[in-house]
Amino acid sequence: MRALWLTDIHLNFVTAPDLEGFYDDLAAAAPDALLISGDIGEATSVRGFLRQLAERIGVPTYFVLGNHDFYFGSIALVRREVGELCHEIPRLNYLTAEGVVPLAADVGLIGHDGWADAREGDYLRSYVMMNDYRLIAELTGFTKADRRGVLEKLGDEAAAHVRRWLPAALADFPEVVLLTHVPPVRAACWYNGQISDDEWAPHFVCRAVGDAILEIMPKYPRRRLTVLCGHTHSRGECQPLPNVKILTGAAQYGHPAVERVLDFT
Numbered sequence: 001m002r003a004l005w006l007t008d009i010h011l012n013f014v015t016a017p018d019l020e021g022f023y024d025d026l027a028a029a030a031p032d033a034l035l036i037s038g039d040i041g042e043a044t045s046v047r048g049f050l051r052q053l054a055e056r057i058g059v060p061t062y063f064v065l066g067n068h069d070f071y072f073g074s075i076a077l078v079r080r081e082v083g084e085l086c087h088e089i090p091r092l093n094y095l096t097a098e099g100v101v102p103l104a105a106d107v108g109l110i111g112h113d114g115w116a117d118a119r120e121g122d123y124l125r126s127y128v129m130m131n132d133y134r135l136i137a138e139l140t141g142f143t144k145a146d147r148r149g150v151l152e153k154l155g156d157e158a159a160a161h162v163r164r165w166l167p168a169a170l171a172d173f174p175e176v177v178l179l180t181h182v183p184p185v186r187a188a189c190w191y192n193g194q195i196s197d198d199e200w201a202p203h204f205v206c207r208a209v210g211d212a213i214l215e216i217m218p219k220y221p222r223r224r225l226t227v228l229c230g231h232t233h234s235r236g237e238c239q240p241l242p243n244v245k246i247l248t249g250a251a252q253y254g255h256p257a258v259e260r261v262l263d264f265t
């Protein structure tokens with residue numbers, strides 16, 4: 001089974017002819033599935049893009065949402081609307097709302113949006129003002145100090161999902177793929193080809209998910225986990241444990257591309 005991994009395709013920044021060309025290229029590659037690790041569009045456009053991907057490529061599409069997918073809207077509402085769309089189009093699968101998906105005979109898939117949870121780096125001293133904090137309903141109207149609690153809660157929610165479903169996936173499959181938007185450890189948090197510094201790391205790492213992975217995986221030394229993430233738009237690989245590999249995908253606004261072709265058996 002061959003899957004195309006896409007991340008941070010930000011289709012709202014793509015011209016109409018380029019969007020057509022992108023869909024044509026994906027269809028021509030004739031994959032068995034699409035894996036998308038978030039930042040597909042924005043709150044008002046993400047459902048339309050998901051529908052087009054499902055209809056034009058016509059294969060099972062497993063995805064999580066990224067911070068941009070909630071811009072000009074709210075996390076709760078977009079998650080609900082996207083859930084309804086998946087109900088309408090069964091080949092669309094929002095992993096945040098699902099458990100373990102059998103991807104191939106030996107490979108189980110789980111996923112969650114994740115969220116940069118302000119736990120890495122120096123959040124209070126960081127001057128970075130993400131658009132998230134202006135454009136997503138749940139994150140606006142806070143002082144920096146108060147917003148920290150909301151970010152931590154979003155990270156904890158992602159970690160709870162991983163703590164619930166990763167052991168379940170490992171019980172049934174020798175290999176597990178975890179799709180998430182935000183890098184779960186700082187070593188996977190590439191930005192412009194470098195590991196993020198204390199200024200950026202609070203906004204680029206979901207440490208709650210990283211801690212869950214680092215706690216669970218040593219208990220399964222014969223199982224393997226591959227994490228596919230994005231968010232920082234810079235490509236890199238790291239291996240925080242012998243049985244855990246984290247791939248971070250690259251992206252360029254306006255130029256959506258396949259990050260990797262993945263073959264599973």
Ligand SMILES: [Fe+2]
Nearest residue numbers: 008039068231
């Ligand atoms: Fe992105």
Ligand SMILES: [Fe+2]
Nearest residue numbers: 039066067231
């Ligand atoms: Fe992002």
